[in-house]
Amino acid sequence: MQTDAFGPELPLERTTRFAELLLPVPIPKLFTYRVPHILQDSVQQGQRAIVQFGDRKIITGVIINIHETPPKDYEAKYILEVLDHQPVVTPVQLKFFQWIADYYACTTGEVLNAALPAGLKLSSESRVQLHPAFNLDESDQPFSEKELIVLKRLSHEALTYTEISKLLGVKHLYSILKSLAGKEAIILFEEIKDKFKPKTEKRIRLQPEYAIASALEKLFETLASKPKQEAVLLRYLQEVPVLSDSARNRNGIAKKDLIDEEISESSLATLIKNKILEEFEIVVSRFAELEAGEAPPIHLSADQQHALNATLQAFSTHQNNLLHGVTGSGKTAIYINLIKQALEGGSQVLYLLPEIALTTQIVHRLKKVFGAAMGIYHSRFSDNERVEVWNGVLSGKFKFIVGVRSSIFLPFDNLGLIIIDEEHDASYKQQEPAPRYHARDAAMMMAHFQHAKVLLGSATPSVETFYHAQEGRYGYVRLDKRFGEAQLPAMVLADMGIERKSKTIKGEFSGLLLRNIDEALKKSEQVIIFQNRRGYSPVVNCEDCGWVPKCVNCAVSLTYHQFRHALVCHYCGYKESLPEKCPTCTSPRLKTVGYGTEKIEEELSLHFPEANVQRMDLDTTRSKTGYESIIDQFEKGETNILVGTQMVTKGLDFDHVSLVGIFNVDRMIHFPDFRSYERAFQLVTQVSGRAGRREKPGTVILQTSDTEHPLLKLIIEHNYTDFYRIELADRKQHEYPPFSRLIEVTLKHTDKKICKAAAVQLTDTLKNSLGGIRVMGPGEPMISKIRNQFLMSILVKIPRGKTDLQQTKNSILSKIGFLVKEKEYRSVRVIVDVDPV
Ligand SMILES: Nc1ncnc2c1ncn2[C@@H]1O[C@H](COP(=O)(O)OP(=O)(O)OP(=O)(O)O)[C@@H](O)[C@H]1O
Numbered sequence: 098m099q100t101d102a103f104g105p106e107l108p109l110e111r112t113t114r115f116a117e118l119l120l121p122v123p124i125p126k127l128f129t130y131r132v133p134h135i136l137q138d139s140v141q142q143g144q145r146a147i148v149q150f151g152d153r154k155i156i157t158g159v160i161i162n163i164h165e166t167p168p169k170d171y172e173a174k175y176i177l178e179v180l181d182h183q184p185v186v187t188p189v190q191l192k193f194f195q196w197i198a199d200y201y202a203c204t205t206g207e208v209l210n211a212a213l214p215a216g217l218k219l220s221s222e223s224r225v226q227l228h229p230a231f232n233l234d235e236s237d238q239p240f241s242e243k244e245l246i247v248l249k250r251l252s253h254e255a256l257t258y259t260e261i262s263k264l265l266g267v268k269h270l271y272s273i274l275k276s277l278a279g280k281e282a283i284i285l286f287e288e289i290k291d292k293f294k295p296k297t298e299k300r301i302r303l304q305p306e307y308a309i310a311s312a313l314e315k316l317f318e319t320l321a322s323k324p325k326q327e328a329v330l331l332r333y334l335q336e337v338p339v340l341s342d343s344a345r346n347r348n349g350i351a352k353k354d355l356i357d358e359e360i361s362e363s364s365l366a367t368l369i370k371n372k373i374l375e376e377f378e379i380v381v382s383r384f385a386e387l388e389a390g391e392a393p394p395i396h397l398s399a400d401q402q403h404a405l406n407a408t409l410q411a412f413s414t415h416q417n418n419l420l421h422g423v424t425g426s427g428k429t430a431i432y433i434n435l436i437k438q439a440l441e442g443g444s445q446v447l448y449l450l451p452e453i454a455l456t457t458q459i460v461h462r463l464k465k466v467f468g469a470a471m472g473i474y475h476s477r478f479s480d481n482e483r484v485e486v487w488n489g490v491l492s493g494k495f496k497f498i499v500g501v502r503s504s505i506f507l508p509f510d511n512l513g514l515i516i517i518d519e520e521h522d523a524s525y526k527q528q529e530p531a532p533r534y535h536a537r538d539a540a541m542m543m544a545h546f547q548h549a550k551v552l553l554g555s556a557t558p559s560v561e562t563f564y565h566a567q568e569g570r571y572g573y574v575r576l577d578k579r580f581g582e583a584q585l586p587a588m589v590l591a592d593m594g595i596e597r598k599s600k601t602i603k604g605e606f607s608g609l610l611l612r613n614i615d616e617a618l619k620k621s622e623q624v625i626i627f628q629n630r631r632g633y634s635p636v637v638n639c640e641d642c643g644w645v646p647k648c649v650n651c652a653v654s655l656t657y658h659q660f661r662h663a664l665v666c667h668y669c670g671y672k673e674s675l676p677e678k679c680p681t682c683t684s685p686r687l688k689t690v691g692y693g694t695e696k697i698e699e700e701l702s703l704h705f706p707e708a709n710v711q712r713m714d715l716d717t718t719r720s721k722t723g724y725e726s727i728i729d730q731f732e733k734g735e736t737n738i739l740v741g742t743q744m745v746t747k748g749l750d751f752d753h754v755s756l757v758g759i760f761n762v763d764r765m766i767h768f769p770d771f772r773s774y775e776r777a778f779q780l781v782t783q784v785s786g787r788a789g790r791r792e793k794p795g796t797v798i799l800q801t802s803d804t805e806h807p808l809l810k811l812i813i814e815h816n817y818t819d820f821y822r823i824e825l826a827d828r829k830q831h832e833y834p835p836f837s838r839l840i841e842v843t844l845k846h847t848d849k850k851i852c853k854a855a856a857v858q859l860t861d862t863l864k865n866s867l868g869g870i871r872v873m874g875p876g877e878p879m880i881s882k883i884r885n886q887f888l889m890s891i892l893v894k895i896p897r898g899k900t901d902l903q904q905t906k907n908s909i910l911s912k913i914g915f916l917v918k919e920k921e922y923r924s925v926r927v928i929v930d931v932d933p934v
């Protein structure tokens with residue numbers, strides 16, 4: 098027998114249905130809830146439901162299964178509300194979420210949490226408000242004491258679930274809220290449903306009875322003595338030809354476009370009051386409606402046409418395909434062709450980009466071609482905008498999405514093509530928090546589920562991708578020439594050793610680079626300078642005792658930022674002011690060592706006082722439009738020199754860049770990581786690729802103290818093939834990807850000893866249990882403490898194809914499970930990163 102105090106009169110016999118929900122929590126299971134009788138016939142898989150989770154929390158989950166078996170060991174709670182009429186998560190998405198959880202060793206709940214935009218997730222923080230039509234004094238409904246307490250408070254302010262629960266001192270609010278909602282006193286969940294608020298626009302139009310010539314004439318006669326109102330009307334008629342086009346009048350014009358200094362708002366209000374003009378509201382897209390068809394038709398070059406044909410050919414035999422086209426070869430033109438074809442065939446298309454910085458230019462180019470069918474999805478958008486895209490994909494409004502990695506979670510159900518631009522880019526990998534997925538690899542799995550084709554594009558493919566192409570697993574198309582007359586840039590090494598001896602270095606600028614910048618500026622050409630360190634100086638030290646300021650929370654030295662006049666930790670954000678004297682020896686001789694982008698910007702301004710220098714790095718692009726304005730100014734030629742971190746390296750397409758300067762290549766090459774050569778090759782090739790993309794040839798100057806380094810030789814010859822051959826041999830010898838898969842296990846604890854002991858124990862267990870698999874470590878990672886947590890890491894190398902990958906992962910997870918059950922290790926956090934980059 099069940100007690101349903103607020104359900105409708107119950108027939109004696111009825112079946113009780115249960116729904117299993119996926120909740121956005123890191124617990125590896127589904128949760129069973131009871132379906133209220135009233136919803137029994139309407140619940141569906143993929144709808145969102147609100148449930149109570151734990152004692153106090155209210156959260157939104159997604160319905161996965163519906164059945165009639167009550168849970169064995171607990172009493173199921175009721176679903177509080179079902180939020181959707183139609184599913185908002187598709188079956189194929191659920192399958193995909195499950196795959197991500199299995200592959201990346203996390204819970205499906207964590208995947209759901211990452212996938213749903215916050216606007217689709219109601220939680221304890223959601224609010225309850227009074228019903229707008231409700232008035233306590235006029236109501237003749239009986240209210241309980243508790244209900245009255247809630248209503249009185251709600252008459253002052255909207256409250257969250259948590260607040261109401263505190264106010265009443267009760268845990269279970271459902272019956273009270275349901276009762277109040279039944280009496281139409283509050284809006285229960287309404288706000289939640291409306292957490293996504295469509296954007297509206299106020300518009301003005303002429304009342305239809307005046308939209309005929311005779312009536313309009315009369316109207317002007319009556320307004321003759323009211324010049325201000327007449328002016329409003331005239332302005333409206335200027336914009337909207339009401340007599341010749343009645344449809345235009347029905348649409349009216351935006352109120353904000355009608356009003357300016359010459360038009361008085363009060364006259365407008367009078368005209369509205371007198372029923373001459375009418376004010377109305379429409380729901381508008383948050384994405385300015387984009388005009389399609391502005392783009393000139395693209396005529397592919399013979400090489401591009403050939404590559405396009407080859408790609409289509411490759412699609413007929415392979416799901417995954419690599420378009421290996423040098424920088425400036427015009428890969429985008431080929432993408433556009435393929436996207437058009439896929440859309441015309443009726444399927445959805447996803448275009449992935451690794452970073453927001455890259456979206457600005459590409460989005461502009463694609464917008465012109467695809468207009469309103471194209472949606473854009475990335476984290477700089479507000480939550481409402483993200484919900485709009487989510488719903489737009491569901492409703493079919495957006496058939497084509499351009500976005501960064503999280504767009505693989507959108508509710509596609511009919512994908513035909515996924516383009517993964519700059520596929521080699523490490524930003525496709527999510528680092529923190531779980532799911533630590535690689536959007537490129539996950540997208541390929543999504544394509545598999547939906548029978549879509551994948552095109553990976555890059556001028557510098559990742560070693561793994563190129564390997565698969567070589568092995569015939571991926572289709573492969575190469576485009577070796579730049580579009581039009583453009584040539585690959587000339588690569589020149591600036592020998593810092595020699596320049597140091599001959600004293601031609603100024604600061605850290607080689608004489609060669611300075612001379613070339615000067616020449617470029619004289620010819621009104623633009624310059625890009627790349628340095629992968631932000632801030633002013635990466636290190637400060639005392640010239641007398643050698644003291645270096647360190648972060649109090651992390652094992653790193655602090656970076657000096659001049660514009661904030663502070664020492665900043667790039668790992669935890671800790672900040673302190675630069676001391677006047679050395680705190681250990683009191684010497685005032687503190688000097689900054691090394692060059693960050695800020696210092697380079699400053700010195701360039703000193704060397705070239707006439708030039709307009711701009712900086713693009715994390716510090717200058719925090720705002721939503723930060724990138725856009727910097728790129729825009731550079732595009733327009735208002736900026737002469739652009740200094741930046743890896744943000745300036747890829748995808749950007751400018752007409753007048755003839756020189757690229759690269760600081761400190763040596764540091765990139767010698768970075769202690771098995772991928773450092775690959776990274777250096779890619780970064781340098783990509784940033785070099787920004788030079789000479791049109792008729793004017795480009796030059797790249799690389800500052801190095803090691804001109805004989807074999808990797809530099811390959812880079813300056815644009816020799817990807819030999820780079821790959823040598824790199825692959827090295828990977829094979831050391832059993833790195835693509836010859837193995839890596840799983841990195843990181844342990845964190847505030848006590849170094851505990852962290853280390855746990856890591857040693859886990860390593861031993863793994864070594865004993867994972868027969869035939871190499872377990873390396875434990876060791877301190879390069880940064881051994883972050884945010885007061887000491888870190889230890891273990892690397893598991895799984896030979897490709899030899900072991901059951903899933904079984905190995907499960908085994909690792911279960912050993913971790915045992916470890917953290919031990920008393921002394923209970924507070925150790927263990928992070929599993931599959932395919933770390
Ligand atoms: N068929 C074409 N017609 C006109 N312009 C073209 C054509 N193909 C390419 N371009 C122009 O050539 C330039 C380089 O093309 P694009 O940006 O697509 O290169 P890319 O291959 O993506 O290079 P990167 O890897 O460096 O990003 C762009 O300005 C583009 O507009």
Ligand SMILES: [Zn+2]
Nearest residue numbers: 648651666669
């Ligand atoms: Zn820190």
